[in-house]
Amino acid sequence: MVRKSRGRQKVEMVKMSKESNLQVTFSKRRSGLFKKASELCILCGAEIAIIVFSPGNKVFSFGHPGVETLVNSFLNRNPPQHSGAMQLFEAHRNATVRENNMQLTQVLNQLEMERKRGEDLNQLRKAGQTLCWWEAPIEELTLPQLEQLKASLEELKKNVTKEDARTFVLSVT
Amino acid sequence: MTRKKVKLAYIANDSARKATFKKRKKGLMKKVSELSTLCGIDACAIIYSPYDTQPEVWPSPLGVQRVLSQFQKMPEMEQSKKMVNQESFLRQRITKASEQLKKQRKDNREKEVTQAMFQCLTGKSLQNLNMMDLNDLGWMIDQNLKEINKRFDTLKRETNSQVAAVSVAGPSGEHPSQKAEVLTFEVNNDNMQRQQWFMDLLNPQPQEPLGFGGHDEMLLPFGDNNENPLWSNAFFP
Numbered sequence: 001m002v003r004k005s006r007g008r009q010k011v012e013m014v015k016m017s018k019e020s021n022l023q024v025t026f027s028k029r030r031s032g033l034f035k036k037a038s039e040l041c042i043l044c045g046a047e048i049a050i051i052v053f054s055p056g057n058k059v060f061s062f063g064h065p066g067v068e069t070l071v072n073s074f075l076n077r078n079p080p081q082h083s084g085a086m087q088l089f090e091a092h093r094n095a096t097v098r099e100n101n102m103q104l105t106q107v108l109n110q111l112e113m114e115r116k117r118g119e120d121l122n123q124l125r126k127a128g129q130t131l132c133w134w135e136a137p138i139e140e141l142t143l144p145q146l147e148q149l150k151a152s153l154e155e156l157k158k159n160v161t162k163e164d165a166r167t168f169v170l171s172v173t
Numbered sequence: 174m175t176r177k178k179v180k181l182a183y184i185a186n187d188s189a190r191k192a193t194f195k196k197r198k199k200g201l202m203k204k205v206s207e208l209s210t211l212c213g214i215d216a217c218a219i220i221y222s223p224y225d226t227q228p229e230v231w232p233s234p235l236g237v238q239r240v241l242s243q244f245q246k247m248p249e250m251e252q253s254k255k256m257v258n259q260e261s262f263l264r265q266r267i268t269k270a271s272e273q274l275k276k277q278r279k280d281n282r283e284k285e286v287t288q289a290m291f292q293c294l295t296g297k298s299l300q301n302l303n304m305m306d307l308n309d310l311g312w313m314i315d316q317n318l319k320e321i322n323k324r325f326d327t328l329k330r331e332t333n334s335q336v337a338a339v340s341v342a343g344p345s346g347e348h349p350s351q352k353a354e355v356l357t358f359e360v361n362n363d364n365m366q367r368q369q370w371f372m373d374l375l376n377p378q379p380q381e382p383l384g385f386g387g388h389d390e391m392l393l394p395f396g397d398n399n400e401n402p403l404w405s406n407a408f409f410p
Contacts, residue, residue, distance in 0.1 A: 015213040026212040033204050035266075037218075038259055040201060043184050044194040047221040050205065051244050053214045059244060060255040067256055071241060074219050079226045093260070094183070100263040101181050107270040114277040121284040128291060135291050138320050143328060150321050152294055157314045163299040164307045171304070 026055055034062040042097065047080055065090070194222060202231045215240050286313045 016022040030052055037048045041064040049063040049070035061067045065080075073080050128135045134149050141149065184190035198220060209216045209232075217240040218231040230237045244252065257265065286309045293299060293310070302310065 011211070013207060013210050016211050022212055026208070026214065029204070029208045029211070033201070033208060034257070034262055036197070036201050036204060038262055039181060040194070040197045040220075041259060042181050043179070043197070044190050045183060045223055046194065046198070048201075049219045050216070051218075051240055052205075052208065052216040053240075053243070055212055055214060058255060059247060059252060061244075061252070062257050062262060064259045066258055070219055070221070071244075073221070074228060074230075074237065075241065079228075080221055097259050097263065098182065100260065100267065104263060104267050104270065107267060107274060111270055111274045111277060114274060114281055118277060118281050118284070121281060121288070124288060125284065128288075132291065132295075134294065138317070138324050141324075146321055146324060146328075150318060153314050153318055153321075156290070156293055157311060157318075159299060160293075160307055160311045160314065163302070164304065164311065167302075167304055167307060 023055060030054075030060055034060075037062055038064065042094075042101075049074075065093075191224065194224070198222070198229065202229075205231050215243065217241065282309070283313070286310060290314060290317070 016025060033050065033052070037050055040046050041048055047064060047070060049061070049067050051059065051061045051067070053059050063070050069080065072078075125135070133141070133145060134152070138146070184193055201220070202218065205216050205218045208214070216231075217237040219237060220229045222229070286306075289297075289302075289306070290310060290313050299307070299310075
């Protein structure tokens with residue numbers, strides 16, 4: 001089986017040699033890193049700032065509650081403030097985060113389902129191709145086959161147009 | 174290592190929360206380190222926990238300061254362009270996932286419509302289809318016809334260059350005829366007629382290999398008694 005990605009394979013901890021792979025790796029791992037940081041904040045009430053420079057020297061940063069406040073806290077050696085008012089604000093914000101997380105989970109689940117459906121449809125198509133020559137890709141058809149398929153499709157199109165008109169009429173009467 | 178899906182909410186149990194924090198913090202530091210090494214880039218992490226007034230950092234306090242000054246030297250706009258917090262990060266991910274979902278649905282729809290087209294070609298009735306289905310079906314047929322016509326052009330060009338390259342006095346025997354003979358058929362809506370027509374087509378054509386084993390196999394996978402509705406799901410919310 002051809003693997004699409006190197007998940008669950010051991011990766012050597014040295015700088016990647018191929019430039020194109022390096023860029024992709026950076027993109028994916030940066031995203032995953034921020035995701036992990038985000039989870040740690042939610043699960044354990046941590047406050048985290050991460051700053052990352054890209055191979056192209058752009059800077060990406062994640063901060064909860066915010067990059068700048070945390071950076072200042074660090075530089076001034078002042079632990080982050082948690083006043084009463086802040087706590088209320090944070091509680092409200094945490095509720096928003098929970099909602100968004102639920103929404104994200106929902107979308108990801110739907111995506112998973114649709115991908116599976118896509119796989120099933122692919123299988124269906126493949127199976128059909130072994131039984132019916134007209135289901136093969138057009139490049140694989142011979143000239144006579146193309147002629148026959150074309151005529152057949154044109155006929156079908158006529159019927160579709162007729163049925164379309166008929167359905168329309170039915171729907172408005 | 175747990176394989177249970179962890180609910181993404183504040184862990185109420187104090188000891189569980191502390192244990193989780195320790196593990197995940199370690200993992201996070203490892204990931205930053207790996208990112209830095211694999212991609213040869215500068216990075217830093219600052220973690221404040223409820224368990225310590227001092228933050229835990231990577232790579233080291235000095236290392237963090239270096240990266241921070243590098244960061245602060247950049248113009249304000251560059252700093253904030255790719256800056257996210259929890260909310261904006263989540264929204265980004267939601268947007269990206271939604272786009273992927275939309276695309277996947279579109280692809281699936283096209284595959285579905287193509288299937289329906291094949292079914293209708295072998296005689297399945299059009300009567301179960303609604304307006305939207307019919308529209309999509311018509312579109313798919315047009316697309317296929319376009320592709321077929323393009324293919325004709327390509328083939329004609331190829332055979333023309335073949336004819337030019339080979340000087341022959343007479344017909345070239347087994348080779349498919351240069352002029353595509355348009356095969357016309359008695360056009361007929363009757364299912365039986367259509368089935369018969371397809372069976373005629375699939376009976377051994379001369380030398381053209383059909384590429385599939387199929388002569389003796391079931392010619393009409395979707396017979397008259399196909400109970401499955403074409404459009405079994407309410408596709409669009």
